[in-house]
Amino acid sequence: MFIKRVYIKLIFILAMLEPLTGSAKSTHKIITDEPKTITISTPKLSMVLNYNNKASVTSLVINGKKVISSANGIYTSIKAGGITYSSLHLKSNPMLIKTADSYKIDGISYGDKDLTINESWTFIKKDKSIKWLIERKLSKQVKVDEAAMPVFNFDDINTWNGAYQGYGGLAWFYLFNEPLCTYGVHTRSSSFWNSKNGIGLNITVDAPGKEVAMKYTRTNENKLAYTVTVSNQEMLPHTDSGTNRRRFIRKATDVWSAFNIPAGKSSQSLTFSYFDYNDKYGRGKLAGINGDQVNAVLSTIARIGVIDSLHFGGNSWHTPYGPVCLHEQYIAQLGLGINDPNYLKGYKSCLDFYRDHAIKPDGRVYPRWAYTNEDAMPGEFNKYGFYEAQWGILVDSNPDFVTNVAELYDMTGDKAWVKTHQLSCEKALDWILKRDSNNNGLVEMMTDNQAQKQSSDWIDIIWASYENAFVNANLYHALVKWADIENQLNNHTKAQYYENFAAKLKTSFNKSTSQGGFWDDENKCYIHWRDKDQTIHGRNMVTPVNFMAIAYDICDDDSRKKLILDNIENQMQKENLFFWPLAMTSYAPGEGKDWQWPFPGYENGDLFLSWGAVGVKAYASYNPALAVKYVKNVLDRYSKDGLAFQRYGRLKQDGLGDDILSGNSLSIVGLYQAIYGVNPLYNRFYLDPHITPELEGTALKYNFRDQRLTVNLDNDSYAVSNQRFKVICNKNFGFNATKNQLSYFNGSNPVASLQITTDKPLTISVSQWSNVKMEWQQTATKPSAKALTYLIKQLKPNANYIVSINGKAVQKVKSDDKGDISITHRISGASEKMSIGYGN
Template structure:
């Protein structure tokens, strides 16, 4: 009978909390039933603490609905085979409430004593959790605390504060557990738009880790662990373990106090992760794909990859992680990738510059003797995948454009040089094409990402990536002030370009007979891979290595005709079969695996290549990917050529890259280290697109229409009719025509500026400033000594370009005043 009365009384108190007579936020203490209800009415409707027998959070109401299982949220630990939790204490906790603060002390269980302090703020609830250990212990497990959600369908998953995510559907077996070395998670439901943010951090110099699991009761659980030292893995380096709750090793705790702070709040998921008004694009599918498939490649802190946490794998021989960061547009992902590249520089690069190709949780996939059990880096058993050299350099170069962190880039200068120079030295015949470590197909070894095809010696796919790496790194060298090094790498890139594009008969890779690039040449001169291997063609075009319009048209036309003829939703890895001796037996008979199946991982270079041929066709493949995501979540390694159904247990997050190209190559979002460049390639169906793009702590509102592009920041608005770059801050804006930063227009006024550029070339610059007032106008990068007229409001004055190539004047304009700077003819 007491249980019935308690439940009824609790219900009446919660109902009272939601009545119109109470303020929006409030704390209700039911001393009779020993419950405390913290009401927010901010989406996180209420948090109910029960301290009648022990102390735990019994309910967590989001939009009025409890998301917890009967277990609720509790603390605890396991040691010497005995488990203790805060749900059963040896004494009744003491409660003190002072306005918006709830303090619960004397939460005593086992040998520990805890204090819980809850602070009710306008938009969140803060929970400070302190535990006092009377002695040092080794704990088998710990809950600091453990959140028990009712089942795996309460949330689709959780976005983790290292840029990754936990996807509940992957925890399908009891005790499947995923563990990461961080504490913050935003749990979301993509059907209701409800999200619960639990942002956690350890205090007093301690470390925090979190494990997500599928409990024996069918719950979805999230458990924090707080320790003085980073918690280690229990099973090799595994971040995910199947059917086991013990992903982490036992934890050593010291005598004294450990503490953590949690901020609990409601998030309007649809608003917080809104992808904008994407005309004729399924924006919801874009949002979900980038919050699941793309993020799934984050295995843990310092391990951002393209395979993912279920299989505990990261391939360093993939060049697209910074591309993914661009589209995900989450600083947590970007920062984690920067740390990942730091770790790979320090742990995966050998003294001679060789970049080890993979990270894995356990040995078994490596060339004998190469697996480092401490770090997890090694060489793949299938062969030396040389694109780890290029992948590292490309990711460093492209990530720098996202972060703009020159000091970070400088920290990678020597390592990027070493990685490039290692491959540059591999040109034994001095023909400008760089060679692999395997010589011919008889060795049955791979040399790149397509790792069970025996591409050997001179590999077109790797050399195309090498060209891309050389060009991108040369630009970085210039930014770092090393013109000589930039020229060196540009010269090598140009020589490679010339050699690559030669006919196969002259030592290059172009097959004039088949109008395509072949895949590789063995050291005996035999040519292999003229079966229209799509990544080879796409990488050559996307990198700019092939810029011959006729060749591009011929390649894309063949690929499109054959893709359409088979009604494929995406391009296969190759269209015709390799020869039997060119591939591993797992690729036979055709089409099978890397001999003909569909691998969407290389979608971004496909889209980038199609842009040169037909924008609408490029868009078609993006929409196909989004349709496929709606069907199966793109939760596969590859797709069958014959059935177009997902295959493979090794889920590849790189399968998202076609959507990254939507942002980088169709919407034209091209971050540069010192500006944001807008370079759209819009099909007419996309006119009217608008969205917000965050970059380096600035939210840019982007509008894209037919020959009309606008970028608005909190400090300025800029519009133009073709590619442009923009930067600035409070009271100042810089406009760069095209994708360069040596020529620019600057306007400063000390207040917000709206700039509409109508023409920009060396003969005439014409622009309007919406706001009236006195403005400082500067033009840089012009011909020194040249003469110009500056015309405004019917008046005109003559100006000379300084020896530094600049014009700098103060000018008063009326509202929407048009300013024209026209060059005088000699």
């Protein structure tokens, strides 16, 4: 007791002397109060820090909701040599130093005679956030089993629904279905959210020059332990022997391998900030459909194929196998429904990684990556975990890689980024285009006939061989998408080559089987494949093949579309199926792995939801009510079982398989893309709706190029707006807006038809647009003193036009050699009708 009084007195004297030693301006204040707790608060965040013989955050409250309330709530630790050292057990009492805007806990010392860890913690309130700086010094280099900088112990595994990762992935705690489930990822931020109470907590780590990893564990007490680790090198998955890239483990917490921490100083900071889940991730008003279910599916299931920051796919991270299929053309498309800029940014990094490590020198794209090599062909894998599947050379990975690059470019508009993929995409396409040995426009697989019992596409235990309609449909889609990008990158020669190949492919694809094509006149559908001996296989209305033919505009024969879609729907009604199966009837014996017979079984007739987007798109323009019906069916099934399966059985329509595919969300993605008509493109937001009467009144909130758009869908009246500009039209159109310029794109035209430059908010309602007459109503809520500048493009070249305001001609103008005219006009009232007509 005597020693403690002397110590306190000495501190008091030092504090009194501080101004006399050159620190007259210091605002530091040393606190020695009992019980040695402080509360740090912002309007939405509050934490209690305990520094009484330990250092820990014992309470964390988010917008009035307590999420941490224990003595070991948040603390730092190191585990080395089987011994855990932590800030919960200190060598001596730390000190609190308070300034005007910060709290610093100094003298946090723990360890033993062999290893000493000294830390100081500084908490700084900044605007609405709290920044926590952790400075650490080790007495020597040490190999550690774990290092928490820090670990959070949330009160319950159900405190949060999940945590979005900085790259767009998801730690979904629904899948932590037993104690000691652990998931590890490489990210610098984690956004925890609870959909019921709407609270969100973002934690961002700043550690310049360092690698950051995070792990999430359901503890034995059913709490959620969230651990941040900072290291000099990338954290590697833990392995006892053999190859292991596993990110999710059960009955253990050591998801990461041991690593070295050097002696000396290190530092990092964590920033805590609150967000309202509904404001940030809300999707607006979804009329005629369950918006909460739509949001739930796109916020969770759509993301679970993102295994880690550089591994995006369709199979979820929680399985022991954890594969990524590069032969899936819809991974970028998932981003359209997820609608999170972090997903798009993260997938760019992922595709960069695939470009650099998953493409062989000859252009062949490895189709898969997994936690282990057990699914690989013997010897057909590389050190990064990419491999050829044991089932066959899955040729669709080549066009699918290109499609994902192209569609991600459409969503981001990042031309510099897509340029870095030009050579690799050309190489991937050229590899597969060389496989047209007979020059008929249809590329050939690595096998000649089904007797070789090797697959060639996503349906990987059906022995599709030689000329495969599934792969050729994917290739056509990739060629069309990539040819457009080649033109944008000014490689018109290459673009023409791809366009010509696509045209030839399309012609051959649509020929009857007797003429060397894929159309089966007898069964009124496109077949799956033909063997080299010209025998025809997969005549059983394989739905992905036939849906892709329609959705990708390969089939432009309306009578064929009607036959396919009506026949499928007739069979759906006979069996009362809630979703489209992979094939409407059975493959013939010998066309696939034999345990799938009798029909239906697995890929021979079961229901795989991953083909929902192409199915919805195929029906959208033909009969949107049918497309909406199956979207609703999927949502209804979600309400019953969470879509927590790989597939559904044909006979009982029961969930089967030990995986949850992110593709289970693709019908809902199709709702956005084909029914609502939401299509982000490289230079515009393109809206092409096919809504039904029950969906009228929908008002979507949608993120596009750092803007929060509102998309209004009513009967024959559609609108897109940001906070400044709005376009209304009764048909499909494109929208783009910068600070002072509004662009309207007529129909699907990639060139802006009208550009208006103004410093004030403006709404235009387009009623007519052709190169003969353009007419729109314009409304300025805040009239500008400056004249507006109008640029109208793609009119008749060198032609005279009359400008009219409210039906009165006011100006005659002449288009230039390109068919463009430019005029200026000051809006005189709040609203007026403007028209430009061709004439003398």
